[in-house]
Amino acid sequence: EAEVAQSPRYKITEKSQAVAFWCDPISGHATLYWYRQILGQGLELLVQFQDESVVDDSQLPKDRFSAERLKGVDSTLKIQPAELGDSAMYLCASSLRRSRDQETQYFGPGTRLLVL
Amino acid sequence: AQTVTQSQPEMSVQEAETVTLSCTYDTSESDYYLFWYKQPPSRQMILVIRQEAYKQQNATENRFSVNFQKAAKSFSLKISDSQLGDAAMYFCAYRRESNTDKLIFGTGTRLQVFP
Numbered sequence: 065e066a067e068v069a070q071s072p073r074y075k076i077t078e079k080s081q082a083v084a085f086w087c088d089p090i091s092g093h094a095t096l097y098w099y100r101q102i103l104g105q106g107l108e109l110l111v112q113f114q115d116e117s118v119v120d121d122s123q124l125p126k127d128r129f130s131a132e133r134l135k136g137v138d139s140t141l142k143i144q145p146a147e148l149g150d151s152a153m154y155l156c157a158s159s160l161r162r163s164r165d166q167e168t169q170y171f172g173p174g175t176r177l178l179v180l
Numbered sequence: 181a182q183t184v185t186q187s188q189p190e191m192s193v194q195e196a197e198t199v200t201l202s203c204t205y206d207t208s209e210s211d212y213y214l215f216w217y218k219q220p221p222s223r224q225m226i227l228v229i230r231q232e233a234y235k236q237q238n239a240t241e242n243r244f245s246v247n248f249q250k251a252a253k254s255f256s257l258k259i260s261d262s263q264l265g266d267a268a269m270y271f272c273a274y275r276r277e278s279n280t281d282k283l284i285f286g287t288g289t290r291l292q293v294f295p
Contacts, residue, residue, distance in 0.1 A: 068224075097282070106184075106271060106285035120282055155225065167213060167275065169283060171225040 066090045068172035070156050076178045082144035085175045089138070089158030096133055097169060098141050101153040110154075113139060146179045153177075182207045184274050186286035193262045194294050200247075201257045201289045203272030209233075211277040214248065214255045219288075220268040228270070231255065233277075259291075267293045 069088040077083050089096050095114055099107040110129065112120040116136040124131065128147070133139040143150055153176050157169040183206045193199035205214070216228040231239045231248050238246050243263075247256045259266055272286040 104287075106287045107283070108285075109282040112282055157225075168215075168227055168230060170227070171217075173224040 068156055068158055068170055070154075070172035070175055072175055073173060074176050074178075076180065077146050078180050079148055080145040082142065083146050083177065084143075085141045085154050085156075085177075087139045087141070087156030087172060089156070090170055093158035093160055093170075094136075095159045096139050097157040097159075098131055098139070099155040099157065101155055101174070103152070107155065110141070143177075146177075148179050151177055151179045182209075182274055182276065182284050184272055184284050184286040186272055186289050188289045189287070190290045190292070192292040192294060193259070193266075195262055195264060197262055198258060198260045199262055199291065201259075201270050201272075201291065203255045203257070203286055205253050205255065205272075205274050207253070207274065207276065209276045213275045213277070214246075215273040215275070215283070216244070216246070216255075216257045217271045217273060217285075218266075218268045219271065220265075225271070229257065262293050264293050264295065267291055 071086050097112050098110045100110055101107045110124045111131045113133045116133050129143055131141045153174045155174045156172040159169045185204045212233045214231045217225050218228045219225040229239050229241045229244050231246055238248050243260045245258045269288045269290050271288045273283045275283050
């Protein structure tokens with residue numbers, strides 16, 4: 065069964081350093097999401113792509129976070145500079161989203177970030 | 181704005197017993213989707229069950245079923261014949277009917293299953 069791939073699985077970095085996370089959605093999935101999950105809290109959407117276009121980045125801290133999906137397939141989320149409060153699990157999800165019945169989101173294993 | 185509330189941070193159940201996890205939501209929309217996702221420890225989040233708001237019949241997936249009360253804006257998950265592998269964080273999520281809208285998640289309920 066096809067899965068969403070993410071790397072790295074774990075990342076430890078120091079404050080003010082740059083980090084990048086990669087996500088490869090399920091083949092053919094037009095919509096890609098990046099979520100942040102802070103321990104003990106729910107998931108917060110950071111950015112949503114439809115193909116290569118950003119459709120929602122209202123919760124993305126744009127002064128330090130950036131995301132791209134240049135060819136409408138895989139995606140990279142970057143943080144520069146990292147801050148202590150960025151320690152969290154970063155989850156990528158994808159969905160077909162071309163019709164009413166194709167809106168289920170499938171999640172990757174996540175990247176756990178620890179900022180020291 | 182839409183919100184999702186899970187008022188039970190933790191629940192526990194004996195193996196083979198039944199447990200119900202609560203979820204309420206707030207929306208002014210009439211057409212939307214509701215989901216329950218399961219996140220096992222150190223494993224990825226997977227979809228357990230989904231419900232379309234326009235369907236009156238409650239969704240069922242094997243041992244998992246929902247009690248969808250649209251007027252009350254309630255969407256509880258019932259797990260029957262609980263198994264040790266059901267231990268996980270369970271998240272309730274909402275999405276309105278739209279080409280671009282996002283999932284809105286509750287804060288989760290941690291379910292422990294005791295032998």
